[in-house]
Amino acid sequence: MSQLGTLEDLPIDYRQGLTDHNLVPLWPSLRAALPHGRASRRTQPVLWRYADIRPRLMEAGRLTPIERAERRVLVLANPGLGLANMQATPSIYIGMQLILPQETAPNHKHSPSAVRFVVEGHGGYTAVQGEKLPMERGDLILTPAGLWHEHGHEGSEPVVWMDALDLPTILFLEASYCIEGQPQSVRNQGDASQTAYRRAGLAPYASLDRAPDKYPLKRFPWKDTRAALTDLAAATDPGERVQLAYVNPQTGQECMPVLGFSALMLRPGETARPHRRSSSAVLHVVEGETQALVDGVEIDAGVNDTFAVPTHAAVTIANRSTSRPAFLFQVDDAPMQRRLGFFEEFEAAA
Numbered sequence: 001m002s003q004l005g006t007l008e009d010l011p012i013d014y015r016q017g018l019t020d021h022n023l024v025p026l027w028p029s030l031r032a033a034l035p036h037g038r039a040s041r042r043t044q045p046v047l048w049r050y051a052d053i054r055p056r057l058m059e060a061g062r063l064t065p066i067e068r069a070e071r072r073v074l075v076l077a078n079p080g081l082g083l084a085n086m087q088a089t090p091s092i093y094i095g096m097q098l099i100l101p102q103e104t105a106p107n108h109k110h111s112p113s114a115v116r117f118v119v120e121g122h123g124g125y126t127a128v129q130g131e132k133l134p135m136e137r138g139d140l141i142l143t144p145a146g147l148w149h150e151h152g153h154e155g156s157e158p159v160v161w162m163d164a165l166d167l168p169t170i171l172f173l174e175a176s177y178c179i180e181g182q183p184q185s186v187r188n189q190g191d192a193s194q195t196a197y198r199r200a201g202l203a204p205y206a207s208l209d210r211a212p213d214k215y216p217l218k219r220f221p222w223k224d225t226r227a228a229l230t231d232l233a234a235a236t237d238p239g240e241r242v243q244l245a246y247v248n249p250q251t252g253q254e255c256m257p258v259l260g261f262s263a264l265m266l267r268p269g270e271t272a273r274p275h276r277r278s279s280s281a282v283l284h285v286v287e288g289e290t291q292a293l294v295d296g297v298e299i300d301a302g303v304n305d306t307f308a309v310p311t312h313a314a315v316t317i318a319n320r321s322t323s324r325p326a327f328l329f330q331v332d333d334a335p336m337q338r339r340l341g342f343f344e345e346f347e348a349a350a
């Protein structure tokens with residue numbers, strides 16, 4: 001590898017002339033932009049324990065009325081990327097949001113896409129384009145870019161959900177904005193997961209004669225996801241990965257364009273050794289006790305804990321229980337990387 005010239009090699013008046021004309025020489029920065037062999041990462045394999053988040057979230061509920069917060073969220077920020085930048089990984093925003101009984105979030109829509117994954121509490125709901133989506137623990141709720149949505153809470157105890165957004169990318173593109181609107185007229189009927197798309201493999205007949213909906217299914221109940229994982233585990237060989245992707249039931253493609261969502265199960269005592277991937281990820285433990293090794297950093301994550309996996313990271317995830325399964329929810333940016341044409345899987349972890 002040849003030694004590239006530095007900025008200091010250049011005469012000062014030449015450098016000044018470049019600056020005066022908004023020009024930059026590439027060669028001093030070439031290796032930083034295109035490192036040889038492996039991408040350079042600032043993202044750290046960091047763990048956010050729910051035991052550290054929950055009391056602070058509840059305290060925020062006492063300190064800041066919802067009118068003064070609009071969204072009462074503690075953002076899981078990766079220290080490697082600068083806390084103020086509010087990135088769990090370069091492309092993934094994760095926040096833990098508290099909704100107290102009777103609180104609402106007014107109807108709005110925005111250019112970033114969001115999902116909610118319910119962590120605790122009953123009685124919360126999100127309405128998307130007039131479709132009321134109940135929110136029970138582990139349910140995945142989609143609020144895609146440009147669709148009207150509002151939140152409410154009809155229960156009697158705090159509800160906490162995890163927000164996952166593609167916000168860092170939309171912000172980077174200087175394309176992030178929000179519009180507030182009139183309250184929706186909410187249809188009083190089951191959401192699509194209970195009606196039109198009740199079962200995988202069955203779709204409304206009329207959907208065959210029209211272009212696929214972008215977001216036909218906006219709620220994925222955990223009850224169904226967990227049952228599907230359990231049945232899949234029973235039907236696959238030990239060691240074979242038990243992971244299901246949340247997809248658009250009309251196209252079979254990822255359910256959102258930038259971020260991907262999946263759920264995985266680790267059998268009792270099992271250790272998963274996924275291939276290294278060019279994508280980054282955030283993993284959230286729904287059930288069980290896990291021990292992960294991410295680029296050599298040991299992460300003990302239990303129920304409701306969340307951790308970041310940098311791009312290109314070597315990962316193993318073990319279920320620490322030898323008697324009970326563990327379930328995790330995964331957010332990654334593989335869909336965007338696939339669409340941009342550079343998604344890769346590398347060799348398996350040792």
Ligand SMILES: [Fe+2]
Pocket residue numbers: 108109110114143149
């Ligand atoms: Fe929103």
